[in-house]
Amino acid sequence: MTAPIETTHGQAEAQPEAILSGVERSEIQGRSLGQIAWMRFRRDKVAVAGGIVVVLLVLLAILAKPIEHIFGLDPTAFHQDLVDPVKVAPKGGWGGMSWDHPLGIDPQYGRDLLARIIEGSWVSMLVATGATILSNVIGTVLGVIAGYYGGWVDSLISRLMDTFLAFPLLLFAISISASLQDGAFGLNGLPLRISVLIFVIGFFNWPYMGRIVRGQTLSLREREFVEAARSMGARGPYILFKELLPNLVAPILVYSTLLIPTNILFEAALSFLGVGIAPPQASWGGMLNDAVDLFYADPQYMVVPGLAIFITVLAFNLLGDGLRDALDPRSK
Template structure:
């Protein structure tokens, strides 16, 4: 007599996982690299908070003009009746804060600080984003070419990076911005100043991105997928833009988020020195310039634009740190 067949296990337990009829799809579904990175990013509460603040700041910059139109905020409107004519300080406590002026008013002229902060947000973010995009474009292109081809190409690009890094960037930016203030390239006024700032900050900062991309490319060019592409007859441009660049997205994205706050501070510094955004156009650096002259009258006026820059830079840094940890497969 043959031994009886054991039937204690259910049909779902004895079948292969691929043909399970009662298993849920989420139990056997694989996760993509993007989904894994998103899951790891969500665990970092500080990075999530920084990302939320960054999104709100971007929306504020994009919708600055509509917000001003809807709520009737004029960054250049004078409210001298709210300022003491002798002391030049705003009437009332905390810089003249009220329901009509939640952040107070500017000493001397009485301009609404909330309206000027909103107006300055799109200027600072536009300059920082444009300069970052220019730096990333130039640095990524030259860095990946130098890292992949090596030899004399790498030597030429590396010496070019060293040359740009040897420039005294701040003095160079001050001289160029001051020389082009009146008009150039058919532009004048605010568009010219924004364009000059984007060019000066972005064009002379690309070696930092170029060095990072070059080092990553030198590591990736020895990987198996590059050798496989070569064996199939792929040429240099195809390998650069179809094989290497997709694998460089993570470090480029992380460094870009860290470069934006640096450019915001650079723009604020140039505006603070008087060669950036010219008044009466509101900018966070320009507001700090005026605040330094009036800090004995009203210290509150220095606090408002200073906190705007501080929160923006902190949010971008937290977001960049979170992205770095989420996209790095070697991190815990």
């Protein structure tokens, strides 16, 4: 039995139930903001490829030690019999590549490059992720406070941001890392160096996140939902953490994916300069530093860690661009 059709001024007008007759309930479903963002993200094949590479890199960093144990990889094992002591170069094929050493060997000590790349992955990811979390926490808290309260609070925090941005970060990081190499805060060795790198990179990079969050908060604090919360008697802390912060998740997430590769490059630069991760611990920047004097004897020793850094940074940048487009409500 079909729904009746009413007439208005001589024109037939179908009722809503008549228009929707024959349409399944499952076909009339709304989409959440997360579903819309995921649908947009899936359409960007380049961003999806970058995301897959990022997931694989994260899994490689997390499972580095088990992978080394399962396949018998030792990043510190010397194979002097595979190195020509006169030419200071690997014997055999290009870069010493073989079934036992797919990426070649260290031309000076004969260490397996694949094992050292895997070992260096967790160091770079740990430092970059830890520094990003630290800078995000400080920058988000101070940025949202400055943007919401304004006035002298905004002026004070903004001038603090300008002060931190005026620091010559690389020189400051070199001096701090070099002065704390022997031991501090009850730590020494590799844990101390990783902690120092996370602190230096994260603590002095928070103004970049702070400026982004402050700018977004200045716009959000004039929106209707904030005015509605104020009219219902909500106080500042509630509005900051219950109303504003959930709406800042998208820009924070996007900028984090762009900040992680920057921190990876910064850690590699410090290790390259000799004030980052100390040998014999493998790190991508340290491998590049060792390869400088041996480039003409064995170019592959520089190419392998350089490609590892390049692929990692490129994958995070592609993922960040895709997330920015997917989470932008104004994109189509």
